[in-house]
Every structure is written in structure tokens, then in C-alpha cells.
Amino acid sequence: xxxxxxxxxxxxxxxxxxxxxxxxxxxxxxxxxxxxxxxxxxxxxxxxxxxxxxxxxxxxxxxxxxxxxxxxxxxxxxxxxxxxxxxxxxxxxxxxxxxxxxxxxxxxxxxxxxxxxxxxxxxxxxxxxxxxxxxxxxxxxxxxxxxxxxxxxxxxxxxxxxxxxxxxxxxxxxxxxxxxxxxxxxxxxxxxxxxxxxxxxxxxxxxxxxxxxxxxxxxxxxxxxxxxxxxxxxxxxxxxxxxxxxx
Amino acid sequence: xxxxxxxxxxxxxxxxxxxxxxxxxxxxxxxxxxxxxxxxxxxxxxxxxxxxxxxxxxxxxxxxxxxxxxxxxxxxxxxxxxxxxxxxxxxxxxxxxxxxxxxxxxxxxxxxxxxxxxxxxxxxxxxxxxxxxxxxxxxxxxxxxxxxxxxxxxxxxxxxxxxxxxxxxxxxxxxxxxxxxxxxxxxxxxxxxxxxxxxxxxxxxxxxxxxxxxxxxxxxxxxxxxxxxxxxxxxxxxxxxxxxxxxxxxxxxxxxxxxxxxxxxxxxxxxxxxxxxxxxxxxxxxxxxxxxxxxxxxxxxxxxxxxxxxxxxxxxxxxxxxxxxxxxxxxxxxxxxxxxxxxxxxxxx
Numbered sequence: 001x002x003x004x005x006x007x008x009x010x011x012x013x014x015x016x017x018x019x020x021x022x023x024x025x026x027x028x029x030x031x032x033x034x035x036x037x038x039x040x041x042x043x044x045x046x047x048x049x050x051x052x053x054x055x056x057x058x059x060x061x062x063x064x065x066x067x068x069x070x071x072x073x074x075x076x077x078x079x080x081x082x083x084x085x086x087x088x089x090x091x092x093x094x095x096x097x098x099x100x101x102x103x104x105x106x107x108x109x110x111x112x113x114x115x116x117x118x119x120x121x122x123x124x125x126x127x128x129x130x131x132x133x134x135x136x137x138x139x140x141x142x143x144x145x146x147x148x149x150x151x152x153x154x155x156x157x158x159x160x161x162x163x164x165x166x167x168x169x170x171x172x173x174x175x176x177x178x179x180x181x182x183x184x185x186x187x188x189x190x191x192x193x194x195x196x197x198x199x200x201x202x203x204x205x206x207x208x209x210x211x212x213x214x215x216x217x218x219x220x221x222x223x224x225x226x227x228x229x230x231x232x233x234x235x236x237x238x239x240x241x242x243x244x245x246x247x
Numbered sequence: 248x249x250x251x252x253x254x255x256x257x258x259x260x261x262x263x264x265x266x267x268x269x270x271x272x273x274x275x276x277x278x279x280x281x282x283x284x285x286x287x288x289x290x291x292x293x294x295x296x297x298x299x300x301x302x303x304x305x306x307x308x309x310x311x312x313x314x315x316x317x318x319x320x321x322x323x324x325x326x327x328x329x330x331x332x333x334x335x336x337x338x339x340x341x342x343x344x345x346x347x348x349x350x351x352x353x354x355x356x357x358x359x360x361x362x363x364x365x366x367x368x369x370x371x372x373x374x375x376x377x378x379x380x381x382x383x384x385x386x387x388x389x390x391x392x393x394x395x396x397x398x399x400x401x402x403x404x405x406x407x408x409x410x411x412x413x414x415x416x417x418x419x420x421x422x423x424x425x426x427x428x429x430x431x432x433x434x435x436x437x438x439x440x441x442x443x444x445x446x447x448x449x450x451x452x453x454x455x456x457x458x459x460x461x462x463x464x465x466x467x468x469x470x471x472x473x474x475x476x477x478x479x480x481x482x483x484x485x486x487x488x489x490x491x492x493x494x495x496x497x498x499x500x501x502x503x504x505x506x507x508x509x510x511x512x513x514x515x516x517x518x519x520x521x522x523x524x525x526x527x528x529x530x531x532x533x534x535x536x537x538x539x540x541x542x543x544x545x546x547x548x549x550x551x552x553x554x555x556x557x558x559x560x561x562x563x564x565x566x567x568x569x570x571x572x573x574x575x576x577x578x579x580x581x582x583x584x585x586x587x588x589x590x591x592x593x594x595x596x
Binding site: 027031034038041050051053054055057058061062063066067069070073074130131 | 374375376379380382383385386387389390393394397405408409412413415416419436
């Protein structure tokens, strides 16, 4: 069972990784990367680190790739397939860098001598990979790297906001703020309670003798209130009543 | 043989493989059976709220209406627009429904009970990472909506999917932070342990702010009114599922209602004490699932009530509410809870 899952996940991870770089359509490229990340999460699960697996899915597949997909679907899509762009020197440079990375990884992997291949692997102890254990490690042994990483993310966030503002991306001219005042608006300024008739304007009802009372939800400020009740609407004459003819 | 289930579960006893299979079938059937019920309940209630009878023609009191709907959808021919991308178009509803069913298995309907000498947990799976499992499947569920909208090759579907993407990532953060307060209070991630920690006082009392945030974010996550901009029918025809019909549409629809059940179930578990009853009432174990289901149904009623009451938000209002009010509030709640928990553990309070 575990072997079957392992090979399925491993094939999925490899196919996803190859697909990410080989596919021309950027949208499919992102999808292949998602498949790669999900397969990796499955492999983590086989290693009994549930927390890392869930974090992998939530953070990478759930947040990072969603943004990728957002951008690709908006900007790129099928109409703009990726081509072997760039100048000749860039293409040669990319091959050189890929070769350097391959050699480095090969040295790092083969340098260990692959001694653990023939063994059963590291022993499993109960509690390994649980959120409690990982949290403990992050706050004791790896506190400094953890803090540095979070600081790096903070810098990136601040940098993104600064860049967006410099290019005039963030303008809040027509932005409407939602305040708690919207929920506790004065009577007969078109609140929802009035629209459904649960809250009635007592003054109006007394004066007009309307039984069901209340203003329609559409009532604007000038349609609204008696001047002496709120005194907010300067344009309304004192005592300016909204009789039934207003409706 | 059974490597995977034992990896997923933190249960300290061994459930035989046949119990696990029976449990999967039972839970899937339960979810499958509850969807038509809440579908009918919603339509009936909406009718009442709007001063009309609601469905009342098929069967007694219209009770067979969901069955008729499902039958109609299932026997329709599958079709797709010429601009769509076939395999993604077919894949998207499957992703949606699989993730919804997987998330449903997380809801605990009771503690471990002894059935005929075999210990069985009345839940699909009790993972040590609890809510993270929920969020992981929520993350994957996003791709169902996104691919559905994108692969349809239609503007309305695409806009609906885009809105879904933005809405989902905006409100998921607040939802997670709201749950963080509960997790810190309970001191565990396992959902059954969280329920057991609520013995004496449900978490809705000490974590009321978190409860409100979670509920609001739950509305947004399930695309319910007043946050149903994803499928705002006046603007987008039907959102990401505009081009879908027949059984595929039914799958999307099904997944959506299953997600409502999941949100109701998680809220019940985390804030309303799951299968616990107040005032020290301690019924036998077979009552537990009924208690959980009743609480879930109360939430479904609340969902319908809200849908019938509140108008849809504007899109910029949705975003500014999520990021500027809900997220700071959730962060503050987690922060204050952390301080109180530490002080409490040190014996200061």
C-alpha cells in the first residue's frame, strides 16, 4: 500500500516538475506545478509529517499558486504561449547555470555516499512531525532562522506596498470606508431594519397616523428625518415632514 | 497494508480495515442524504421568509422536489461550449465534490464508542493537524472552482472564478486566525479533543469574537449571501458554473451544499461544544450524532435566514471588509488570546 502510494506520488512529482518547464501554455505550466506540489505533500504524508504536508498544501498549493494562477489567467492565458524567448547569450547562460546547478546537486547527493540506501532509514518515534514538536523546534533550536525568515517576509511585504504606491497603483480616491456607523445609523436614513418594516419612525407615525410606519429603504438623507430629531440635514426645513405624499 | 490510514490518524487504538471502509461509506452516504434535506429546507424557508409557499407540488408538502431536481439534472445530456477545454471542464466538478466530501469526513459526530466489542470513532478521521486538514482541502477545492471557470471559455465563468479566487484567499486568512484563538484555548488541534475541552463551557463564550469572525468568513467561503458575489446571478448569470449543465452542474451544486454542512459542522464542533449538551445533561452515546446534527441544522437555518435578510455586498466592500476589518480583528483576537493563555498558565489569572 505504502509502496503504491509512494510510486504514484513520485511519478506525479516528477511529471509535474517536468511539465512545469516543458509546457508552453503558462496556465498548464502552473497546473503542472500544482500537481508537483500536491504529490510532494503526499510524499511528506508517507514520511509521517502531517503538519508539513498540510502546510505544503495550504501555503504553496493554496496561497502561492493561487496568486500565480490569478496572474496567469488575467495576463497570459492561451493567447500568449511561452516561447524560447531571449537573446542568444541569455539562452547560453541559462544552459550554463542549469549545468552548474546539476553538478552542485550531484555533488551534494553523491557526496553522502548514499549510505542510507540499503538501510531501513531513520527510525520513527511517536510524536515526530506533529505540530507540537515542530513548534517546539521552531521556538527553541531554530528560533533565529525562523525569526530571520519572518523578517524577510515582512520586508518583502513592505517592499511590495512601497513599489505599488510609487507606481501609482494604490490610489484610494473613490474608496468607501465601512464604519460601525453604517450599522447604527440614525432612524429613517434608510436602514435595513426600516426597509423590512421592523423598525419604525415613531415621530412620523404619530404625525401622519400611519399604522405600519417606517420609511422605505430607498429614503435618502433629504427624504429622511424631522429636523429636530437629528438636526443633521441642514437642507431640510425645520419640521419638514415627509408625509405619505412623499412616497 | 494499512500504512496510510494509520499515518493519517492519531487514534491510539487500531481500527480494523473493515470498520474504516464502513465508516467511509456511512459518512459519504450521510453527506449525500443531508444535501437534499437542506436543499428542500432552504427552499421552503426562503418561501416562508418571502411570503410564498415554496415548493409544494412534488410529493407530500413538496418533499420529493430535490429528488425530482436531481433526476432531471442526472438525465440531461452533457454539453460544453465550443471554447471550453474538455478535460479540465470535466475535471473541475470532480475536484470540487471530492474535496467537499473529504472535508466532511473531519466532522466528529461523537467520541469513540464501543460497538459490539470494536472501538469505533464516530468521525471519518481524527487527524492530529485538525483544522489544517480542513484548510488543505479548502485550498484544493479552490482549483475546482478556478478550473471550472477558466476552462469554460466564457467571460461570466471567468469573472466568477476570479472573484472566487480573491474572496477565498481573503477570507481564509481571517478564518484561520479565528480558529487559532480556539486552538490556543483548547491546547490541541484534534477536533475531538477540542470538543472534550469544552466540557463545562462552550468556546462560544470565551471566544465570541472568533465565533463571529469564523461565521462571517464561513459565509464568504461557502459563497453564501451576502457574500455570493462569486455567482451573483444579476451580474454574472451564474458565476463559475454558468456553462455547466446536467450532472456536472449537479456536482458543483452538491459540493457547495456539502461545504455549507462542513462549515456548520466545524462551527458546531469548535464553538458549540460538538456533541456536548449544556447544564450537565449527559445522554447515552447513541444520542451524540443526533445532537451534532441538530446543532448543524440550526446553523443551516441561520444561513438561510441570513440569505433571506441581507442584500449582496458590493465587491469593493467585500474586499475592504475582509482585509481592513475582519483580518485586524482576527489578529487582535489571536494576540489577546495568546496573552491570556500564557498568563493563565503561569497562574497570574
